[in-house]
Amino acid sequence: MQDNLAVGLGEYKISHTVSDVLVAYGLGSCVGIGLYDPQLRLAGLLHAVLPSSPNGAVEKSAKYVTSGIELLLEEMIKAGAVPSRIIVRMAGGANMLTAPGFAHTFNIGTRNVEAAHETLQRLRLRLVAEEVGGTIGRTVRFYVRDGRMTIRTVGNQEREV
């Protein structure tokens, strides 16, 4: 038996219950970033919407990739995780509108992914796998049992990142 724990827009959740699966449903330009401490079997998944706060770092929010990763890492450390052990998997960051004339949303997915790469590097967190970009939505599952991440797209089977 497995229990799906939904991680909503602008949220993160952590779990060390091995039967739990953290799920971010229907990611478009949003990114799902999973942190995993294999020794503790502690997993955390962030569902971030935008790269960073537009008016500087006013308030730390899980809505943003930059502050979201920081908040999730803090929460993981509080629960006993050791940063040097943590591995990261990531999926999402699609560009849903590619037609000309939508420049305002055009590259938000790409910018989310770039913000994640920068933040992970700054925090010295090790990214081991990712499936990002493209023009399709994805549901992301992050398994507490072994830190596996899978994605599902419309009309396709679940597959590993």
Add this chain to the structure above:
Amino acid sequence: MDEEYAKHFQTVLANMANIGIRNAARGMSAMVGEDLTVTMPTVKAVPFYEIPTLLGGPETEAVGIYLRVEGAIPGQIMMVIPYPKALELADLTMGEPPGTTKHLGPMERSALAELGNLTGSFFLNAIADKAGLAARPSPPAVIVDMVGAIMDVILATADVLSEEVLMVQAKFLRNGRETQADFWLIPDHHTIETIAKQIEAKNAG
């Protein structure tokens, strides 16, 4: 905005949307060449984060028709239709018997885009007339994907995750066939102020 005024403002917006949706039905009638009527349009404010649940969950496959609005009242209009309903709507728009469209090819997508375009334009015209503010829609974009991924398009432009947006629900009837369509109106932040000021000016005058 105090509570009473906010309520009043919402009523005014709801009335505008109501007129807009009836106007949109006229536009659609002209497009399909037959009488298309709208029944029971409802307008209400709903928190943005509740939208996916209302559409069957963020993983539900749906069709989004997206218009960016430019002009005096910039914002976004998104029409979201669950996939099976979109097939029905494609049949209805193209004058095919129910059940003809099995998947959305370029032709069907284009028909839906045109439908969204017309609906959006007529809708905006009504609002523009009522408020005396001009607005025009961008060419429509059609997105076939999960509801969550479709709604991300709105969040990429407007940070409305924890805010309320206007939902317009309407049933379109043609020859006894009925299809429901939901619209989401997401005005840019300063657009609300523009409309509020305009209403105030009208009330004062």
